[in-house]
Amino acid sequence: MRLSQLFGKxxxxxxxxxxxxxxxxxxxxxxxxxxxxxxxxxxxxGWAVFRKIERIIREEMDREGGQEMMMPSIVPIEVYQQSGRxxxxxxxxxxxxxxxxxxxxLGPTHEELxxxxxxxxxxxxxxxxxxxxxxxxxxxxEPRPRGGLIRLRQFWMKDLYSFxxxxxxxxxxYRKMYDAYQRIFDRCAVPTVPVLADSGAMGGxxxxxxxxxxxxxxxxxxxxxxxxxAADAEVAAFVKEPAYSSEEAKPAEEIDTPGLYTIQAxxxxxxxxESRTCKAVFYQATYADGTESKNQGTRxxxxxxxSEGQGTRAEAVFVAIRGDMDVNESKLRKALGAVDVTxxxxxxxxxxxxxxGSASAVGxxxxxxxxxxxxxxxxxxxxxxxxxDKHLLNVNYQRDWTADVVxxxxxxxxxxxxxxxxxxxxxxxxxxxxxxxxxxTRYAEDIGAVFQDQEGKQRPAVMGSYGIGLERLLAxxxxxxxxxxxxxxxxxxxxYKVHIVAIQPEKPEVAQAADRLYEELQSLGVxxxxxxxxxxxxxxxxxxxxxxxPLRTTLSPRNLSSGSAEVKARTEAQSRLIPLAxxxxxxxxxxxxxxxxx
RNA sequence: CGGGGUGUAGCUCAGUCAGGCUAGAGCGCACGGUUCGGGACCGUGAGGUCGGCGGUUCGAAUCCGCCCACCCCGACCA
Numbered sequence: 001m002r003l004s005q006l007f008g009k010x011x012x013x014x015x016x017x018x019x020x021x022x023x024x025x026x027x028x029x030x031x032x033x034x035x036x037x038x039x040x041x042x043x044x045x046g047w048a049v050f051r052k053i054e055r056i057i058r059e060e061m062d063r064e065g066g067q068e069m070m071m072p073s074i075v076p077i078e079v080y081q082q083s084g085r086x087x088x089x090x091x092x093x094x095x096x097x098x099x100x101x102x103x104x105x106l107g108p109t110h111e112e113l114x115x116x117x118x119x120x121x122x123x124x125x126x127x128x129x130x131x132x133x134x135x136x137x138x139x140x141x142e143p144r145p146r147g148g149l150i151r152l153r154q155f156w157m158k159d160l161y162s163f164x165x166x167x168x169x170x171x172x173x174y175r176k177m178y179d180a181y182q183r184i185f186d187r188c189a190v191p192t193v194p195v196l197a198d199s200g201a202m203g204g205x206x207x208x209x210x211x212x213x214x215x216x217x218x219x220x221x222x223x224x225x226x227x228x229x230a231a232d233a234e235v236a237a238f239v240k241e242p243a244y245s246s247e248e249a250k251p252a253e254e255i256d257t258p259g260l261y262t263i264q265a266x267x268x269x270x271x272x273x274e275s276r277t278c279k280a281v282f283y284q285a286t287y288a289d290g291t292e293s294k295n296q297g298t299r300x301x302x303x304x305x306x307s308e309g310q311g312t313r314a315e316a317v318f319v320a321i322r323g324d325m326d327v328n329e330s331k332l333r334k335a336l337g338a339v340d341v342t343x344x345x346x347x348x349x350x351x352x353x354x355x356x357g358s359a360s361a362v363g364x365x366x367x368x369x370x371x372x373x374x375x376x377x378x379x380x381x382x383x384x385x386x387x388x389d390k391h392l393l394n395v396n397y398q399r400d401w402t403a404d405v406v407x408x409x410x411x412x413x414x415x416x417x418x419x420x421x422x423x424x425x426x427x428x429x430x431x432x433x434x435x436x437x438x439x440x441t442r443y444a445e446d447i448g449a450v451f452q453d454q455e456g457k458q459r460p461a462v463m464g465s466y467g468i469g470l471e472r473l474l475a476x477x478x479x480x481x482x483x484x485x486x487x488x489x490x491x492x493x494x495x496y497k498v499h500i501v502a503i504q505p506e507k508p509e510v511a512q513a514a515d516r517l518y519e520e521l522q523s524l525g526v527x528x529x530x531x532x533x534x535x536x537x538x539x540x541x542x543x544x545x546x547x548x549x550p551l552r553t554t555l556s557p558r559n560l561s562s563g564s565a566e567v568k569a570r571t572e573a574q575s576r577l578i579p580l581a582x583x584x585x586x587x588x589x590x591x592x593x594x595x596x597x598x
Numbered sequence: 599c600g601g602g603g604u605g606u607a608g609c610u611c612a613g614u615c616a617g618g619c620u621a622g623a624g625c626g627c628a629c630g631g632u633u634c635g636g637g638a639c640c641g642u643g644a645g646g647u648c649g650g651c652g653g654u655u656c657g658a659a660u661c662c663g664c665c666c667a668c669c670c671c672g673a674c675c676a
Contacts, residue, residue, distance in 0.1 A: 012625065012637065013610050017669050037668065091599095092674080109676090143599075143674065150676095157676055209676090218675090329673080342599090342673065432676065469676030485636095504634060538636040545636090556635070566635095 001044075001496065002518075003531040003543075006030075008043035010543050020216045022478040023148025025487050029547055038145025038153035040471075045547070048495035050156075053188065053470055053477070054135055056492060057158045060184050064176040066131045066160050071110050071117075073137055077103040079112045083446045087288070088339060092140045094153075106139035111443050111465055114161040118461060119449040125165045128451065128461070129173055133160030135470070147216065149471040150431060156470040163444075163461040165453060170438055170462045174206070177436050177466040181210055184468065185433060189490035190476040192433050195221050196231035198330050206438040211430030212476045221430050222412050226423035233427070234330040236412035237419040242377035243275045243322075250380050250394040258389040261357030263323040266391065270382060277323030278375065278383040278395060280359035282344040282352065285336050285368075287313045316352035317341070320361050320403065321372040321410060322381070328411035335370060335407035358391060360384035361401040371403035372410050433476050434468035487548030488570050496529035497591035499549035501540045503556030505532050513580060514555045517565070520584035526591050545570070551591060553583065 008030035017034075018024040026032045031046030042050055058068065077095070080086040086093065086105070094106040107113070114132060122130065138157045145151050162173035178194070185192040192210040209232060211221055220233035231237065260266045267274045317336065319327055333341045349356050353366055360383045361369050375381075376397040383395040395401070414427035444450065444460035453459050481488045489495070498521055502514035514532065521528040529549060531540050537556075544552050554566040554575070565583040567590075568575035578586055 009626090011609065015609070016604085016611090019670080034668090138676075140675075144670095144672090146670090152676090155676070159676090340674095435676065467676050472676055501635095536634055536636090536638060538634090538638080541636045543637085554635080558635075 001529050003529060004533045006044060006529075008033075008045055010546055018148060020147045020150065020475075020479070021482055022150070022216075022475040025478050025482055025546070026148055026475070029487060032149065036153075038142055038151065040149065040152065040154075045495055046474075049477075049489070049493055050470065050474060052493045052495070053473055054156075054158075056187050057135065057184055057468060057470070060180040060187075061131075061133050061158065061160060064131065064180050066133045068134065069132055070134050070136060071107065071113050073107050073139065074104050075107045075110075075113060077105050079116060080105060082116075083112050083443055084288070085112070092142060094139045094141050107136075108138055108140045109157075109465075109467070110134070110136075110159055111161065111439070111463075112447060115443045115447045115449045115461075115463070118161075118163055118444075119447055122163070122449075122451055122461070125451055125453045128163055128165045129169050130163040131160055131173060131176075132163075133158060133466075146218065147475070149475040150216075151218070152471055155472070158468045158470065160466045162464040162466070163449075164464075165451070165459070165462065167440075167462055170440075170464055174436060174438055174464050177464070178208065181434055181436065181466075181468070185210060185212075185473075187490075187492055188473060188477050189493075190433060190473065190480045193221075193223070193230055193430070195223075195430075196235055197435065198232055198234040205440055208436050209432045210434045210436075212433050212480065213428050213430045214479055215429055216479065217429035217431040219430050219432055221428055222414075222416070222425040223428060224418035224421065224423050224425045227418060227421040229418050229420050229425070231412075233412050234328060236416075236425075238412050238416040238425065239419055239422055240374055240408070240410065242374055243273075244379045244381075245377045247379040249396040249399060252395055252400060253393040254385055254390055255393060256389060257358070257391045260389075260391070266382065267323065272382065274324040275322055276380075276382055278360070278381040279321050279323045279325075280354070280361070280384055281319040281321065281327050282349040282354050282356075282359070283317040283319055283327075283329075283332065283341045284344050284348065285315045285317045285333075285338040286340040286342075287315065287337070288339045316344070316348075316354075316367045318354065318359070318361060318364060318367045318369045319371075319409065320369065320375055320383075322374055322378065325372065325374075326411040326413070327372075327409055331407070331409045331411075332370065335405055335409055336368075355384065355386050355388060358384040358386065358388055360386050360392065360395070361403065362386065362392060362395060364401070368405070369401075369403040370405045370407065370409060371397070373406050373408050374410070375403075376406060431472065431476055431479070432469075433473055434466070436466045437464055439463040439465055482548070485542070486546035489548045489550060491550055494527075494548070494550050496527045496549050498526055498528045498551045498553060498587050499544050499547065500528060500530045501537075501544055501552060501554045502530070502532055503537050503540070503554060503558075506534055507557060509560055510555055510557060513560055513565075517553070517555065517580075517583055521587060524584060524588040526588050551587060553587060555580075 010030050011028045014024045014028050018027050033041045035041050097103045135158045139154055142153050145153055164170045190212050192212050194208040195211050197207045197209040222236040223230050260269055263274055263277050263279050329341050379396055380394040383392050385392045415424045418425050441460040449461050450458040502510050505511050518530045550570055552568045559566050563580050564577040565580045566575045566577055
């Protein structure tokens, strides 16, 4: 490709909205362009890399016996009603209807559809295991797109679904994908760590996320430096020990605490550690209403109206936790069996009868009370008095208050100790590159995807689902492979292997030599980018660094006068001279090799 | 959806607080010339519904109201 003809130019200045390195470089290199929030156009250079990522993923999926197929993006809404996910994913579904009023969603993920197709085609255990996948666009009306390609509303995903006869089979399929993922991320030169994760709205059992650890990540993960335990903060287990379990319960005492509305202020003013206090947090919990979750949506189908709040029930929840800890909303949701929990606004809290700033479970009526499981073990905590500007000293569980639910609802933090080996853990941020799920039989049961086993019994398929976000991986590749000057493409992903820089191409001897090298390399099957533009050397070298091809060769009047071409790898600091006559063969040879990554 | 911020030329931004005549700069772009090994220089030129609608005013990029878009922090996910 001649750079003078390439659709999409490099940018000297980056649009102000770009903050992460990958976003800046993608824009600067002219690889992508934003169309709307979370929606991008891929220019030829970006698309070329995209297709290479796709190829690596395809190769590794096929290697494990995956069968590629293609599902539509336009999916009848009924498909998601079967599993109830038209409700649980309500907020992220892009919906549309056809001219006759039939409703569809743009597929955000395809568990239901794959299960549906499985149901129509599979009858016997002899057809199992089955690994089917697609590499296709997904649509999610994310409330907050972010970080360039890191969080999008339209994105490509490789999604594979495994169907097994039993859980042992699922374990094998899961392992296959787990291993394939390691190879994919390795080939893309993105260091990832598998971490235990939350199954969230997907439902299911085991799940790992493959995290690329970076300060630009949006997920918090805990890592044990000693035993290697790694988990998303949402599910991370840690050592929880009471601080005051051995104390004798002292008599409660009401004190004036004007202006002390936060745990920090309270603890400071009383001269006690935050762990001596009991914190109150107010949540609104949403529950799926069983009578409405299925077959709902066959009614209420007037065009354009969303069935807001249908099939759900809300409840105010009072959460008590030791003052030095924070609530893990994921754990809270599970403890309550709720579909969703959201932090209450001040007004809602007031309406629910909570005295913000001095709230307490002591003497509280009319709300469900959830206590972290550490609280019943502690003694003599400071808690609110449920009266403005008053707190209680020496509050004790059982004697002064009890909870409706006692559960571990604490969020893991930096320095909390590993449950396996008691070593303090590190908190790091990461970007999720992919996820593997053991779904179990949930979707198969909802949809009726059963097969006949060896005994002739009908059994639901045991499923897994395995996703990789392609754009996110592309962003990760750049995050993990760049320097101040630009991108450093891993060998397998470089859109071109060789970047020819012609200095003063308006001089015939330069143009002739460069044209010839360009053609020779192409005829040798080397992907080559040829900077034939009439630009100054500085501009060309900077663009070559920015675009990041593995090999750069410079043809200039200076080099040509000695019959040489200059060669420099993107990862090398110094260039070297080689005879021009051998340049094509030498470059082709070097481009064919897979140099070790730095 | 809550909190914060930004919308002026393709990009980066000034001008807005204290309203005033043909709305500016740098980069980029076009043409001509001089240059040529790490984002050169000179000259000429094209390019703008000042996010949109409404209002106040003799007069609005500037003041007021409503709306929209985008970015960042949270709640959600590949």
